[in-house]
Amino acid sequence: MAQEPTQTIRGQVIDIDTKSTLIGAAITVYEDTILVKGATTDIDGIYRIDNVPVGRYTLVASYIGYEKIVLPNIVLNSGKEFIHDFELEESITNMKEVTVTANKRGEALNEMATVSARSFSVEETDRYAGSRGDPARMASNFAGVVGNDDSKNDIVVRGNSPFGVLYRMEGVNIPSPNHFSVAGSTGGPVGILNNKVLSNSDFMTGAFPAEFGNSIAAAFDLKMRNGNNEKHEFTGQLGFFGTELTAEGPISKEKRSSYLVNYRYATITLFSALGIDIGTDSEPKYQDMAFKLNFPLGKADNFSVFGLGGISNIDLITSDIDEIAERELYGDLDKDEYFRSGMGTVGMSYTKSLKNNDYLKFTLAGSTEYTANDLEKVYRDSTFKVDSLTLHTSYLFSQHKISANFFYNKKFNARHTFKTGVYCEDYLFDFADSIVTDTVGQFLTRMDYEGMALLIQPFAQWNWKITQNWTLNTGLHGQYFTLNNAWAIEPRAGLKWKFHPTQSLSAGFGMHSQLQPTYVYFQRQYDANGNFTLANTNLDFNKSIHYVLSYDNSLSDYLRLKLETYYQRVYNVPVDTFASNFYVLNEGSGFDRFWPGELVNKGTGENYGVEMTLEKFFNKGYFFMVTGSLYNATFRGSAGKTLNSDFNGNYVLNALGTKEFKWGEKNNSSFGLGGKVTFAGGRRYTPIDTIASRVMGETVYVDSERNLFQFRDYFRADIKLNYKINASKITHEIGVDLVNVFDIKNVLRQRYIIDSNEVVEEYQLGFLPAFYYKIDF
Numbered sequence: 001m002a003q004e005p006t007q008t009i010r011g012q013v014i015d016i017d018t019k020s021t022l023i024g025a026a027i028t029v030y031e032d033t034i035l036v037k038g039a040t041t042d043i044d045g046i047y048r049i050d051n052v053p054v055g056r057y058t059l060v061a062s063y064i065g066y067e068k069i070v071l072p073n074i075v076l077n078s079g080k081e082f083i084h085d086f087e088l089e090e091s092i093t094n095m096k097e098v099t100v101t102a103n104k105r106g107e108a109l110n111e112m113a114t115v116s117a118r119s120f121s122v123e124e125t126d127r128y129a130g131s132r133g134d135p136a137r138m139a140s141n142f143a144g145v146v147g148n149d150d151s152k153n154d155i156v157v158r159g160n161s162p163f164g165v166l167y168r169m170e171g172v173n174i175p176s177p178n179h180f181s182v183a184g185s186t187g188g189p190v191g192i193l194n195n196k197v198l199s200n201s202d203f204m205t206g207a208f209p210a211e212f213g214n215s216i217a218a219a220f221d222l223k224m225r226n227g228n229n230e231k232h233e234f235t236g237q238l239g240f241f242g243t244e245l246t247a248e249g250p251i252s253k254e255k256r257s258s259y260l261v262n263y264r265y266a267t268i269t270l271f272s273a274l275g276i277d278i279g280t281d282s283e284p285k286y287q288d289m290a291f292k293l294n295f296p297l298g299k300a301d302n303f304s305v306f307g308l309g310g311i312s313n314i315d316l317i318t319s320d321i322d323e324i325a326e327r328e329l330y331g332d333l334d335k336d337e338y339f340r341s342g343m344g345t346v347g348m349s350y351t352k353s354l355k356n357n358d359y360l361k362f363t364l365a366g367s368t369e370y371t372a373n374d375l376e377k378v379y380r381d382s383t384f385k386v387d388s389l390t391l392h393t394s395y396l397f398s399q400h401k402i403s404a405n406f407f408y409n410k411k412f413n414a415r416h417t418f419k420t421g422v423y424c425e426d427y428l429f430d431f432a433d434s435i436v437t438d439t440v441g442q443f444l445t446r447m448d449y450e451g452m453a454l455l456i457q458p459f460a461q462w463n464w465k466i467t468q469n470w471t472l473n474t475g476l477h478g479q480y481f482t483l484n485n486a487w488a489i490e491p492r493a494g495l496k497w498k499f500h501p502t503q504s505l506s507a508g509f510g511m512h513s514q515l516q517p518t519y520v521y522f523q524r525q526y527d528a529n530g531n532f533t534l535a536n537t538n539l540d541f542n543k544s545i546h547y548v549l550s551y552d553n554s555l556s557d558y559l560r561l562k563l564e565t566y567y568q569r570v571y572n573v574p575v576d577t578f579a580s581n582f583y584v585l586n587e588g589s590g591f592d593r594f595w596p597g598e599l600v601n602k603g604t605g606e607n608y609g610v611e612m613t614l615e616k617f618f619n620k621g622y623f624f625m626v627t628g629s630l631y632n633a634t635f636r637g638s639a640g641k642t643l644n645s646d647f648n649g650n651y652v653l654n655a656l657g658t659k660e661f662k663w664g665e666k667n668n669s670s671f672g673l674g675g676k677v678t679f680a681g682g683r684r685y686t687p688i689d690t691i692a693s694r695v696m697g698e699t700v701y702v703d704s705e706r707n708l709f710q711f712r713d714y715f716r717a718d719i720k721l722n723y724k725i726n727a728s729k730i731t732h733e734i735g736v737d738l739v740n741v742f743d744i745k746n747v748l749r750q751r752y753i754i755d756s757n758e759v760v761e762e763y764q765l766g767f768l769p770a771f772y773y774k775i776d777f
Helices: 122-127 137-138 268-273 517-520 690-696
Strands: 005-014 025-032 034-040 046-051 055-062 067-076 086-090 117-120 145-147 155-157 165-169 201-204 216-221 233-239 242-252 257-265 285-296 301-314 335-353 359-381 388-412 415-438 444-464 468-483 486-500 505-516 541-558 560-578 600-617 621-634 643-644 651-663 670-679 712-726 729-741 747-753 759-762 768-777
Touching: 005 025, 005 055, 005 067, 025 046, 034 046, 067 086, 067 600, 067 670, 117 137, 117 505, 122 137, 122 486, 137 201, 335 388, 415 517, 444 517
Parallel strands: 005 086, 165 216
Antiparallel strands: 005 046, 025 034, 025 055, 055 067, 117 201, 145 155, 201 216, 233 242, 233 768, 242 257, 257 285, 285 301, 301 335, 335 359, 359 388, 388 415, 415 444, 444 468, 468 486, 486 505, 505 541, 541 560, 560 600, 600 621, 621 643, 621 651, 651 670, 670 712, 712 729, 729 768, 747 759
């Protein structure tokens, strides 16, 4: 402790378009505005800076004829080397070092993304109060994004359903990466994605580049980092959401190959036993794992194997309670539920450098996801004692996918880059579901289907730097589904004008399509004689058109203002064949699947709004960010009425920040104090018809009053505290995320209690202290 702890910063510098190494690139390390150290890259584009005192720094990568990159707020700890690879973009002004005032802080890594996109780092997922290390919860702090439910990490982007969000990892479209996720949704109470294996990644909220498809709302483009290829390092963590171990190191130091693996097992039950409210008295069990093996093959060639997966189960038992429970966020009060779920993706990718500044990449992967559930109906007598238990519903949804992806990237010169490829996904379906009908008391098979279908998505996109201040991105995305021959051709375009060294205007346009939740295609529709058809097999894609205008101003080196306005037209959405207010894009949240009747693609919707982001990047020991959105989201079902969508909260405002204090003779200790407040419009709701619910024995809503009402506004305040000690070779960190610190009772939904024939409000999570201890060595 008496010695000043130091660490190494190292990595590689390559051309973003050709992946070729850049020899002689300069890497400099700054503490605020003070130059600390620097280095240049060798013949393999590798740089190394040793003996850098631990702390927070800014890295700057520059090379003659290329635009420099500024990487702010890197955290250097004594227990782990900092490894970062830079991808530099060639400037159209050659043979001199280009000074770039707008240094891409927060801008998307993907140069084809013109609007509504930003990058995020692992450090951000840890830094934001209330994010719990979860990329989805972290993204809810960005403009245009709102968390749909404290008990899940569903995110609503610009008024769209959460199931419109695409997750892509290492170039592969993956299933919902969340524990306890149900079919037709993309969220869950606990994320499977672990930020300890992620590298800097992109999040896009509209008019995204042509290489992204099968999404109408938003896209995560997630990248896994490589393990340390020179020394073995370990991270252990004990926390509210699990006990985990991360290991990384060289497979062959000579060949610079590496491994990275992370495993986590749930320990949330320990905290439930201490009386901490987690939304249920049941015991959630889960575990997950992620890994990456990386093998450089010389020049820009590379081969890697990667994987991510998790399994979870919970038994929601209500038959053992002796009085009407106040709430159960994850199940029904009149049923015992035995729920199991899981997902996994394993893949390999090969990058091959060609002559003349081009390269290609192949990726092959296999994915699986499943949910299974058995529900027993609980019957009670007038004294609330259990009278009987009978099996009510049983299902197993299993979906596998084989993905084969390819793209070719050609850099003609500094002005022109072209990329084309195809994503091929072979879906293998195995769906079974049965339910007891209340009329005859017999099981009805709602689904029993095994089969396959291909989703093919070719694309082409072109980046043209017209001048130093004008950039045009254009592209074309295609989508074809062999199950019913649904197809779409989708043009994309973005134009950026940098009219001042620190300011720019951008415009984006895109047409986007998405599959229905796949089980909807195979739901049985019965006639009066008991005969069934698969009436929804021929449903077309949901479709939308995005228009975006953006203004970006770097007010200073560490302060950025961004304003965006957007309009999204949604069409071709499945609705009922008869007059009703059902609309598929009102689904995709909560823990219940939806079971529509026969549908037709005649629904429409509109989403529009304005967004603001004011962000002060970490400098001089603190950061802050303020984001605000005013928006409107409406739909029109087969009844022909224009109504508020389920996700039309109308506004959201976030304010968050962190202050870091250093002390110790060598500044080897630090204390972080972070906070966040969120104000948002209340959730929309439809009143419950108690008379019809009593007769039917289940909740019945007043369809004619769909979303006419709104719960009171949402407010939540979070605080994050962490204390870190850097010893000579080990870093200790202890912290706590105090979620909903004022224990505000934000309304989640209404629930009908059949035993008492009353409607009660259920609240979202109350005060939740999420503790963790982490050690790096």
